[in-house]
Amino acid sequence: xxxxETAQQILxxxxxxxxDEAGKQFWADDVVSIEPMEGDMAVLxxxxxxxxxxxxxxxxHEVHSATAHxxxxxxxxxxxxxxxxxxxxxxxxxxxxxxxxxxxLRDGKVAEEKFYFRMG
Amino acid sequence: xxxxETAQQILxxxxxxxxDEAGKQFWADDVVSIEPMEGDMAVLxxxxxxxxxxxxxxxxHEVHSATAHxxxxxxxxxxxxxxxxxxxxxxxxxxxxxxxxxxxLRDGKVAEEKFYFRMG
Numbered sequence: 001x002x003x004x005e006t007a008q009q010i011l012x013x014x015x016x017x018x019x020d021e022a023g024k025q026f027w028a029d030d031v032v033s034i035e036p037m038e039g040d041m042a043v044l045x046x047x048x049x050x051x052x053x054x055x056x057x058x059x060x061h062e063v064h065s066a067t068a069h070x071x072x073x074x075x076x077x078x079x080x081x082x083x084x085x086x087x088x089x090x091x092x093x094x095x096x097x098x099x100x101x102x103x104x105l106r107d108g109k110v111a112e113e114k115f116y117f118r119m120g
Numbered sequence: 121x122x123x124x125e126t127a128q129q130i131l132x133x134x135x136x137x138x139x140d141e142a143g144k145q146f147w148a149d150d151v152v153s154i155e156p157m158e159g160d161m162a163v164l165x166x167x168x169x170x171x172x173x174x175x176x177x178x179x180x181h182e183v184h185s186a187t188a189h190x191x192x193x194x195x196x197x198x199x200x201x202x203x204x205x206x207x208x209x210x211x212x213x214x215x216x217x218x219x220x221x222x223x224x225l226r227d228g229k230v231a232e233e234k235f236y237f238r239m240g
Contacts, residue, residue, distance in 0.1 A: 116192035
């Protein structure tokens, strides 16, 4: 399957709000997930660890809306833009976040996902 | 200067339509520029070669509008989304293009720029 075809399948799940399902189907067993932050969750390796981060995130945030746009393709990589409206349960703070996710494919699976947050 | 500060300076030029000026000020001498296409212009190395691609592009396209949004930051990299409305002079075809540009900084200069095109 081409990068575009795989990207479109992943994006269809993301657009349907099925972020969790997209990961389960498309993360490689040794996927690397890179977030723009310091600390324990900045770089996670392996499907179980990345699934754990996802579970933590959903347990600790109330998602009001999440939209995904793309894919933007180059070679074995594609980018998706996200706009996410969430409330952090810990402090009740509501945030409108904008992100770019950059996905690197290998054998039709996501070998790496790297996220960029809109700042400034 | 931090990634965010450099990204904001570059984005201010892009938002003002000064794409050419952004390159002149911020490309490293050995910048690598990667486009999502086959052929001679897919990967260019060196400020002179990348400037040549830019000159070719402006000479061969009429730009009706170009907007830039971001920056989205992670470590020494940042992403920018572009929406560009152009007519190719060769065939008169008008195109609405969406792109993501991913910039990697080194010593406050752009060491690599990689572009992703929206497809499908």
